[in-house]
Amino acid sequence: SKNAGSSGFRFYVESLSQKSREEFEIETGLRHALYRGEMFINYQPIIDSSKNRIVGAEALLRWRHSERGLIPPGRFIPVAEKKDMIAGLGEWVLENTCRQIRSWNDMGIRLDFVAVNISVKQLEDREFIEKVRRIVERTGIDPDQLEFEITESISMDNLKNRQGVLNELDKMGIRLALDDFGTGFSSLGNLKKLAVSKLKIDRSFISDINLNEHNTAIVSTIIAIARILGLSVVAEGVETREQLDFLRGESCDMIQGYFFSVPLSKSDFEKFVKLQSSP
Ligand code: C2E
Ligand code: CA
Ligand code: CA
Ligand code: CA
Numbered sequence: 001s002k003n004a005g006s007s008g009f010r011f012y013v014e015s016l017s018q019k020s021r022e023e024f025e026i027e028t029g030l031r032h033a034l035y036r037g038e039m040f041i042n043y044q045p046i047i048d049s050s051k052n053r054i055v056g057a058e059a060l061l062r063w064r065h066s067e068r069g070l071i072p073p074g075r076f077i078p079v080a081e082k083k084d085m086i087a088g089l090g091e092w093v094l095e096n097t098c099r100q101i102r103s104w105n106d107m108g109i110r111l112d113f114v115a116v117n118i119s120v121k122q123l124e125d126r127e128f129i130e131k132v133r134r135i136v137e138r139t140g141i142d143p144d145q146l147e148f149e150i151t152e153s154i155s156m157d158n159l160k161n162r163q164g165v166l167n168e169l170d171k172m173g174i175r176l177a178l179d180d181f182g183t184g185f186s187s188l189g190n191l192k193k194l195a196v197s198k199l200k201i202d203r204s205f206i207s208d209i210n211l212n213e214h215n216t217a218i219v220s221t222i223i224a225i226a227r228i229l230g231l232s233v234v235a236e237g238v239e240t241r242e243q244l245d246f247l248r249g250e251s252c253d254m255i256q257g258y259f260f261s262v263p264l265s266k267s268d269f270e271k272f273v274k275l276q277s278s279p
Pocket of ligand 3: 179180200202203236
């Protein structure tokens with residue numbers, strides 16, 4: 001109709017302001033979230049696919065807003081990155097994860113690694129290495145048990161510019177994983193140059209393994225690339241027995257996903273570990 005254009009425009013303006021209002025609310029809320037104790041961390045088990053036992057975990061940030069309830073990280077992390085709040089949040093996640101590693105070690109739960117997501121914005125912070133060093137020292141953990149996940153979907157140029165920081169972390173003994181692998185643009189040459197020891201296959205390739213033969217081929221290829229380069233490989237977002245069987249058939253080293261467990265609170269994680277280690 002004749003009016004479609006103008007009402008379409010109005011709708012656009014309204015949804016834009018709706019979006020920026022929501023972003024503003026998130027931004028304001030984020031400024032208070034830490035000291036109000038609204039943030040906490042869940043841990044998702046990562047399973048060794050041949051030994052069929054838990055070897056590690058990924059720390060995932062959670063925000064329970066006093067009025068809005070749980071806000072998913074997919075909504076607030078991008079705002080935190082845009083509004084320069086990710087450094088503070090990221091440091092909080094790192095410090096608390098290291099304390100958790102320490103307390104699990106004391107309890108006799110010794111994981112090979114716990115992975116923390118690191119935003120590229122954090123790598124750009126000149127004081128990042130010093131902050132990490134201080135946290136590791138303060139919490140007294142073995143940096144071997146710490147892994148940083150850096151998303152591959154940012155451009156490889158950007159990652160190459162961060163090579164110095166990545167090397168520093170590597171020297172400290174912290175392992176590096178490329179997250180969401182397959183969605184970005186890494187070339188094999190670049191991959192070899194980066195101080196990375198693990199690839200995490202993005203969930204989008206795993207979710208339709210049995211429906212989409214292209215994705216099946218992509219997953220097999222990523223696993224082959226990892227093997228050639230001497231990297232270990234994790235499949236994320238594994239939800240079904242079929243996906244698990246396929247990945248085992250391809251000798252994918254590690255599995256993460258709802259098939260084994262959703263991300264768990266600290267105490268549920270402890271129960272999960274005890275359950276699998278009891279005869
Ligand atoms: P990610 O790093 O790719 O994390 C994996 C996401 O997949 C998590 O979503 C996890 O809950 C979800 N997931 C795991 N297994 C399955 C599965 O089998 N099925 C499905 N449908 N989903 C699965 P979550 O916790 O909502 O986190 C979303 C993203 O937010 C993360 O994606 C990461 O990019 C970011 N994020 C979370 N915590 C932090 C943090 O502490 N720092 C930073 N910088 N980013 C974070
Ligand atoms: Ca991740
Ligand atoms: Ca991921
Ligand atoms: Ca992802």
